[in-house]
Every structure is written in C-alpha cells, then in structure tokens.
Amino acid sequence: MNSLRTIALIAGLTLAAALGGAEAAPRDPQGALGANFNEHLDMLRFDELELGRTKWVRGFYPMPLADKQPPQDNPGIRNLLQAEDRGYGTVLNMKFPFQKRAFPKPGTPAMAREMQRVTKLLDAVMGRVDILVIGNEPFIESRPADRNENLNAFYEYIAKQVIAFRRDKCGADCSTQLYLGALNRLQSPRHQTPATDRWVRYAASEPDIKGVDIHPHVASIKDSQPFVDYVLQRLRPDQRFLVTEFSLVHHWKKHLTDAAPAGFLAKYDMPPNLEVWQVIGAAIKSPFPQKKWNDFLASSRWYESRKNYICNQMALFRATKRLAVATHGYIQGPEAAKNWSPDKTPWLLNSVFATQTVRNWPDGTPGRGYAWIDDFRRCANP
Template sequence: MPAADDGDPAEHFAIRAINDVADRGYDTILSLKFPYNQASFPAPGSPQMAAELARLDRVLPTVMGKVDIMTIGNEPFIESLPAERDQRLNAFYETVARHVIAHRREHCGAGCGTRLYMGALNRLDLPDRRTPAAERWMTFVRETPEIDGVDIHPHLPAPENAQAFLDYILPRMRAGQTFLVTEFSLVWHWKRHLEDPVAADFAQRHGFPPGTKVWQVIKAAIDEPFPQRTWRDFLTSSPWFTSQSTFLRDQMRLYRGTGRLAVATYGFKQDDLMVRNFGPDKDPWLLNSVFATYTVKPRGEGLSAPNYWLGAFKAQQRT
C-alpha cells in the first residue's frame, strides 16, 4: 500500500501485471499489504488513518471487479509492532475492511466479481499465536457477511503442524465460508538443516571438501549456478529433503479434504531477496520454489530451470 504514494497505482508493476493476466482469462488474487512493523497503527478517525484510506481510494478502482479475490492484509501479525498485536491491530484492519466493503458496494454493485477475504494468519501451530487478537480477527471474519473467509500461511517445521491451522479457523467460521492458503511451505524444517554436512558421496562427486555444510552448497549455487543435474543431486542426496518429497500432495489432500478450501497457491520461483546475503541464518525460502531461477543455470534465454517440485506442482493441477 505505501507504493500508492509513488504515483498512479494503475501504473504500478504489480497491478499492471495482475490486470494483464486477468484480461487474458486467468483467475487472480491480490493481497493488500500494510507494513506497520516499524510504525504504530493509525487510530480510527485520525489524520493518519484518513491518509491510509485515501491510499485505498486510489488503489481500489484499479482492481475492484477485475481481480477474483482480494485479501485485506498480507501477514498482519508479522507486519506490525510486537507490542501492538492486540486490539489496535484489530481496530486498524476492521476499519480498512469496512472501507473496502463500502467501496465494493458503492462502485461494483451486488454482482461484483471480487470476493473479499481477511489475511493472513501465521504460525497457528504455536499456542502463543492463538491470542485474543487472533480470536477477535476470526470473530470479525465470521460476523461480517461481506467477508467470504480467511487466508492462512502455513509455513511449517513439520507437515503435521498444518492441522493446527485448520483446527483453529474452521470452527470459528460461519457455515459456507471458505479459506485461502496463499502461501505454505516447510521453510522452518529446511532451516533446521542448513548446518548439516552434505552427503559424503555428493561432496566427493562434485568437488566439495568433506564436511561442507548444506548452506555452503546453496551459497555456491547462488554464486555460480549449478547444472540442473548437480542441483537435483544435492537435493536428492539429502535425507532431510527427500523425506518430504510428498509434501505438496499431502498438504493439498489435507486442505481439499475439508471441503472448505477456496484456493491454495504455492511459491513459483526464486527471487533476489531469497538469495541476498545467503548464510547459515538465512530463511531458505529458495528451496520451496517450483523454478530454480537463481541456483540453476537457465535452460535458455528466458527459460528458468525447474526445481525439485515441478512434477508435484503439475500433478496438483490435474487433480
């Protein structure tokens, strides 16, 4: 949302891109991101809140009725000051949501093609994240008829932790509401293994010294992208990775099995933030991606190499 201050939102690359693919017949989801992790939430009725709503009034006409789903918020319990993850967070997002609802009613009408969700909740597998503010978040979702449901981001240390997300949200939604899973991964499982030594046979075959650690191999691939066979050999020689080979299939089965899933999406490509200053403390998002844009040599001009997950990802499109 702060980018709305930089010029016409219709010319922002993200809005241009999403409207372009919508025009070509693809289904689209747009999340409205409010980064308040370094500043306090504006209070309802304040000049600061008026400025935030003015940003919304510049953005909403460019996408309302064009995108299929609009998520109000991205990761509110991360994109906020820790001390303000309380009723102040709720008051802010509820004010924003009511403004979006009013805009849709006034400018898009009863048959508007854009559905509204509140998003997204993180780490509901941890008891300390199931706070009074999270409870109020779900109460607002349930009691606001214009909201179709809630978004969740199950980034997990183990696949079985995803169940806690469903156990939390499903009983707190009204009948007929659905949920989104616009991000999910095993990033916290991968991170636990960055300091592991790589398999000895992999190190020997590919010229790494004995005892080379996982993060050092990833850093080497970032610095000089590997041939696809080498990157795949690195992953498939790692039991901590191959033990999770059915993750996409199993997670989609879990979400679909509720009968309440609207849409799930998965990380498509590595980006520059994932590879910047990579080291043992870096969150290894790049291991999730369907395409290995930065760690594997491209197949040709404009053709990124597939990552390990491409086959599983394609299989889910056929399910």
C-alpha cells in the same frame, strides 16, 4: 468493470481463447493450487505459468507504493491484471507495513492517508481481480505491542471501507470476492490470542467477507492442522479459507548446517566436509546445471523424504472441502539469496522455479526446483 471478460463470454469464448492464455480458471474456486509471487508480480512470466499448468496467480501489494505511483501503473499490478485478462484466476493481498509505527486511529490524518492509498488500489483492481485479501500478515507486519485490539480496530475499519467501496462502486454482482488475511504461527498456542480469535470472528460476522487467509510455514505437515482447525471452528459454515503461502521452511532451516552428502561432493569434485548451506551458497554464487542441483537435493535425505510435500499438504487442505485457493512459492526472489548464511531462512528451497540457484534452460526458461515442478503440476488442478 469486467467488460473484456464479459465480451469474451458473450461470444462463447474464454478469455484464454481470445487472448492466447490458459483455459479460464473457475470463478468460484474449489481447492485450486496457484502460483505465489509475493512482492515479485513484476517478475511474472506467462511461459512459466504454462509450464506449471496452474490457473491461479497470487501476489501482494505494499500499500505505501500508492504514494509514489498510481497502482494501475505498478508493473506487478499490470501483470496481475494481464493474467486476469488471459483467463487466470487472480488473488491480491493488501500489505500494510506497521512494524515500526502504531496503527492510526479513525479520524486522524494518518488514517486519511491510509484510506487514500486504499481507494487508489480499489479503483485499479475492484471488479478485476477475483479475490482481494484485506491484509497480508498483520500479526507479523506490526509492532508486538499492537498485536491486540489496536490491530483488530485498524483492520476492521479498513475492511468496512473496502466493503462499502465494493457495494457502491462494483455492485451487488461484483466479481471480486473479499477475504481477511492472513494468520501465521497458529501451530503455537501462544500465537492463538484474543486478537486472532476476534480476527476470525469478525470475518464470520461480515456477510460480504468470504473467509480468511492462513500462512502455515511449518516444520511438518501435522503443524498445519491447527491452522485449519482454528479458522474452521470460527467461520460461518458457508465460508472458506485461502492458503496464499505455505511451506516447510522451518524443516529446511534445521538442516542447513548438516554435512552435505559425501557422494555428491565427490561426484562434482567439491571440497569435502562442506555443509548444506555452503553448497547452496556455491549455487547462488555460480548457478548449478539442473542435474547438479537435482543430484544435491535428491541425495539429501532431509529433502528427498519430503519431495511430495506440495501434494500431501494440498490433500490435507482439500480434505476439509472448505479450501478456495492455495498458492505456493513460484520463483526464488533475489532477496532469498542475498546475504546468504547458515542463519538465513531458506525460502529459496521452497520454489517451483530455482531462478537464483540453477542455470536457465536452453529454451530461456529458468531452472526448476528439484521435485517441486512435478509435484506442483500433479496437484495444480483438483
């Protein structure tokens, strides 16, 4: 399944040399930092990856999409596999949306349909992507009433089928590693439940599973420590963890209704007494020049004081010596700017590239997220 990679390696070349991509990512990552595209893998551009100096790419695939189009024809999957062929390391989460319905039971037609979707995706990516994560955010992408043994039973059934497929179709030396993912909100004791405990302990019980994924979207770095402690206390010593999403989004949200910096408003002849969310709204309506966006955030103490967040957060993860890959939000997706209001979660303040709030540069590349591009480059490779 990795014939192109194998040919390049036999020839003494990396795929990056053969195809003009990045220097090939290590196949067994140790503390890498990559670019997270979530559902927007179709928006992946290789010139932007090169600007960030990363070797890893991550996104997720909503499983119902397999009903409408073969996964190998999905633009996002095509981009991810092209990244693999260019020498990038690749991470793909399988997203099972069950917010409005119960998990199906084994032996039912509904479960058979789920397995058809899973098989279609595995046929397309097993042996091609480096890391396949079984699940995306199961304790969010489910009904509250099902966040118990029902959730565990469903994901354990799917995991066993994925493990069996990997063994039967990809072989003992299959290059795709399996993880279970991902856990959210572990900074709150009420979200540390019997179901989350069983989740990690199940991963520890399966020799074919390399570890688990966590998503610490927090208000401060210290709130990410419980995530790391929780999973490492339950995993096998040989297992590691992924962090395919992380951010300070809850810190940003607390400041959306702050007064915007007066000096900034005066400098750019904007109305006085605007709040932060209104300045961001103006940038969404008519994207700012890079300098104006930078000046706005640099003069906002709540943001400027956190401008080294990515490297500081990566230092905490890497200190464990158990981090495989972490990936940080790379672009502002269109939905992050849609229906903007002071109550909207400000995901767009996380992104390395500010595609919705900053004008493109003269070379055609998107505007940068203030501070993040430099911090991301500094920490992209351990």
